[in-house]
Amino acid sequence: MPTLFHALSEDALRNINQRLSLDELLTIATTGNLKSRQAAMMELFTRTTDDARRYQEKLLALWMRQEPNPLTIRLAPVLLQTLKHLDVPYQLIGLSFIKGTTNMVQGELQGYINPFLNELSNKISTDAMDFTEWHRLQDIVPLLSVTQIQQTLQLLLLHYQQQETEACNAITVLTRQLSVLQVKSLPGLQESLLHEDSWTRLVALKIVAVLAHQWNEVELAPLFAELQKNLWHPDYWVHKATLEIISALTPQWKTTQVEELLTGLQKNLQHEDGWVRDAALGTIVALAHLWNATHAERLLTGLEDNLRHQDSSVRKNTLKAISALAPLWNTSQRALLFVKAQENLKYQDSWVHQAALEAVAALAREMNPKQVDQLIFRLRKDLAYRDKQVRTNALEVISALASQWEPAHLMQLFPGLQENLQHPDSWMYAITLKTVNALAHKWSAAQLKLLFPGLQKNLQHQDSWVRKAAIETANALAHKWDVKQVEELFTGLQTGMRHQDVRVRHDALNGIVVLAHKWNAKQVEQLLTGLQEDLRGQDNQVRQNVLEAIAALASQLNATQVAQLLPDLEENMRHQNPFLTCKTALKAIATLASKLNVNQVIQILPELRNNLQHHDELVREATQNTIAALVSPLEAMEDPSSVFECIISSLHDANATPKISGWEMLLAFDNKPFSVTRYMEADQIKRVLGMAIELMNNKEHQEFFERQASAFATLLTGFVLGLEAYHSDYQAETEQLLHMVNSKDVDSMLRQIALKALNNLVIQNMQENKESVFIDAYQGSESDSTTEYSMLLCSADRKIPVPTMALVNA
Structure with missing residues (x-):
């Protein structure tokens, strides 16, 4: 190779x-x-x-x-x-x-890693690790020796008592590094697999999951017995981790071990404790790839018995096991289980009902043509049956098998569906529409033509459930409607938008969204009138739907329409319900970004700035996305620097006190490194760089710098590079940053930010084959604090202490 x-x-x-x-x-x-x-x-x-x-x-x-x-x-x-x-x-x-200079860096790193590991070891021993520290541990794993990794894992085995994603990830990363270094095990690992403490077992299982693929037959033999015992452990996480190992090691198990596992599962399918039955069923599903037809036959009796179990969880998991083993059943077994699964459609529990539908679909996928014909014959009879439950079950089975029907099959089922579309009972009509919806991608143009009149008629049905189902079906078939049908649907959807039932209005607005690309200019104009009224309404769900409709129609709106909508959108940006309205309003503005002019961008800046400080994370994220969408259109605007002048004016108040919300906004506009300086004049850049350095000297904003350390460093670099592009002097600013790096009085986080900004300058100058301003400035500095500089602490933002003299000496 x-x-x-x-x-x-x-x-x-x-x-x-x-x-x-x-x-x-x-x-x-x-x-x-x-x-x-x-x-x-x-x-x-x-x-x-x-x-x-x-x-x-x-x-x-x-x-x-x-x-x-x-x-x-x-x-x-x-x-x-x-x-x-x-x-x-x-x-x-x-x-x-x-x-x-790698040898220098590599040698010095170990001098910092050992104290760092000692600090973490104390925290592991006292359950004091937090999210950031787990990430810091993962960051340095490639630099650890075998002994350091083994000692850390043994500490985790002995002391740590929490089930956390970050902790589990750290264990996996540490163990994978052992595997990379070709280490096959860990002292005390085997004993830990049967430890009385669940967490110790779980950690041991996670380590085994990574290392066991290196083990030979002799080493795997004792592991199998320990895994079997853990399969019945009451802790869910231990059970799950055991399953994952058994599954991952499938190619290495002997036939006798698989048989032994199967015997245990058969026994536990009859256990009096429902939880044990659930665990056994979950194991059967997870290990479905291990079984063959003989194994499936041995499991059949236990599965059939559990389909009648009084515990709904056992029934649900039995149906899932039947689905997982569907390819292994023979013709008679499949027919038997198909009937049993259909019987469970009557069960009141919705989870059992859904699992039964999935089992029916899975079993039907394995049917031969003769069995499919028999099934269609039975479904046609059930569609005409007097009992509503029988009809409903037939319709749900047809829906569940939607992907499997051929055109010839649908031709046979179509008359029964048409008949049920005329049923006097509203519920039957609604459930039939759902079936038509499920088969949307299968209907031919001729069949759609026959369905359309009834569908259109029921867009105006007095029963809100029927109207809702009709709108959902019209939406699902949107890609198949021709121009004339779209025009006829438009009237029904418009009426639905004004319906008193909020659910109908919700679906009508969804219809507007789905068919947005098909509306003409006149229809869009008619829609906007109603949409604007709803934007000022009181129902939050409707407002959200309207905002989504506006976002969908964005490409078809002209400048006048955007100007009409903007005040309402701005109002909704400050709405108190962050999940339903504010976030969606921000999304709508993001889709309209390319249609806004400079004055309109300036108009919405205050609300954007406020939302960057919003207590809800989803709103803050949506605001960041909206600002990111505004950046590219700035290039096409006549005077983008006026936008940034507006932002600059928000960086401090009238008393020159820094306003963090303004800095958050500036960082949001700098969503691509060094992007904001493209739209700023030299005097603006120099002014903001000075303000940024002043902000760093202000000791009241530690939390801001912890969150935005990397972005702020990039912003600083962008300003210096921007001044360089304007051939403007920036020596004083770089010396101020260098002073921060060397000063004992400056917080380590701020030194970290200053260092990253200067590093970026070094890199940029190296790319351009220039002498580094950073190194020149350092060599000209009166400071002799090289030890302080080389021991710069990079403790926040998942950093570790690292030496930097290798760079300076270079």
Whole structure:
């Protein structure tokens, strides 16, 4: 394989790598030959997503262990571009590769990692770890030795007593690194699998899940017995982790072990405790890929008995097991179970009902043509049956099997459906419409033509359930309606928008959204009148639906219509219900962003700024997205600098006191690194850079800097680079930042921000083959605090202490 890769051209390798996932690129970058590794690295460091950055950081950390270093100078331009977007530790590691100072960084790192691990060990022992610290632990895993990893895992086995996602992720990352280092086990691991404490068992199981694929037959033998015992442990998480290991190790189990497992499951299907039966059924489903037809036959009696169990949870999980084993049943077994599953459709519990429908569908997928014909014959009879429950069950089965019907099958079922569309009972009409809806993608033009009159008529039905079902069906068939039918539906949807039943109005507005691309200019104008009235109404759900309709119609609105809507949208941005109205109003404005002018953007800035400080996270996120949508249209505006002048004026109040909401807005507009300076004049940039440094010297805004550390550093760099582009002097500002880095009186978080901003400058200047302003300034500084500088603490934002002298000495 290496020979084949070596024979490929660079263009061919590039084309291949562009189609690969991040995992695949990382594998090639760490295990391939030199040429394929370099090509994979080039592609990996070119990608800009958040996931890609995590992989880039992972690869940089892995390189610290590799001699000789795989990076060649030809990758330096791509790496430099990427480093600007990474956190400080990885910037320093990357720069040390390019400058050839990796040994210095690698040696010094261990001096900081040991104290850091000691601190975390104390917190693990006292259950004091928080979210950030778990992430900090994961960050340094590639830099840890085997002994450090084993000691940390043993601490987790002995002391930690919480079920947290971040803790579990850290355990997995630590164990995977052991596997990478070809370590097969951990002292005390086997004993921990049967420990009386559930958390200890769970940690041990998670470690085994990663390491066991390296074990041979002799090492796996005792594990199987321990896993079997854990299958019946009362703790859900232990049970789940055990299942995952059994499943992952499937290729390594012997036939005798599978038989032994099956015997235990058969026994537990008859257990008097419903929880044990549930656990056994869950195991059958999870391990369905282990079973063959003989195994399924042995399980049949137990499953059939549990279909009559009084506990609804046992019934539901039995139906799920029948579905999972559907391909293994023979013809007679399938027919028997199909009838039993249909009987459970009558059960009152909705979860059992849904599981029964899924079982019916799964069993039907395995039917041969003769059985399908028999099923259709029975369904046709049931559709004409006097009893409403029988008809309802037949309609639900038809819906559940929607994806499996061929046109010939639908031809046979169509008359029965048409007949039920005329049923005098409103419920039957509504349920039939739901079936028509489920089969929407299957109907031919001729069948739709026959269905349309009844559908149109029932858009005006006096029963709100029928109207609701009719609108849902019209929406589902939207892609199939022709122009004439759309015009006829328009009247029904307009009427639905004014209906007194909120559910009908909700569905009518959904219809407006689904068919938005089909409305003409006249229809849009008619709709806007009603939509504006509802925007000023009192019902939150209707307001949300209206805002979604406006977002869907955005591409068809002209400047005059946007101007008419903007005051109402602005009003809804400040609405007190964040989930139903404010967030959706922000989304609507985001879709209209390209149609706004400078004055309109300035008009909505105050509300955007307020919402960046909103107590609800979803509103803050929606505001960030809205601002991001406004950035690109600025290029087409006549005077975008006036927008930023408005933002700059909000950075402080009349007394020159900083306003964090203004800074939040400026950072939101800088959603792509160094983007805001494209729209600002040199004097604006210099003024804001000075204000930013003043803000850093203000000790009252620690929480803001903790949240926005990386973004604020990028903003600072963008300002300096912007001044450079204008050929404006910025030496004084860089010296102020450097003073912060070296000062003992400055908080470590602010030193971190200043360092990242200066690092970005170094990288940018290296890209442009210029002497680094940062290094020149440092060498000219009177400060001799090199020890302080090299021991700069990067404790916040998931950072670890790292030395930076490698960069300065370079």
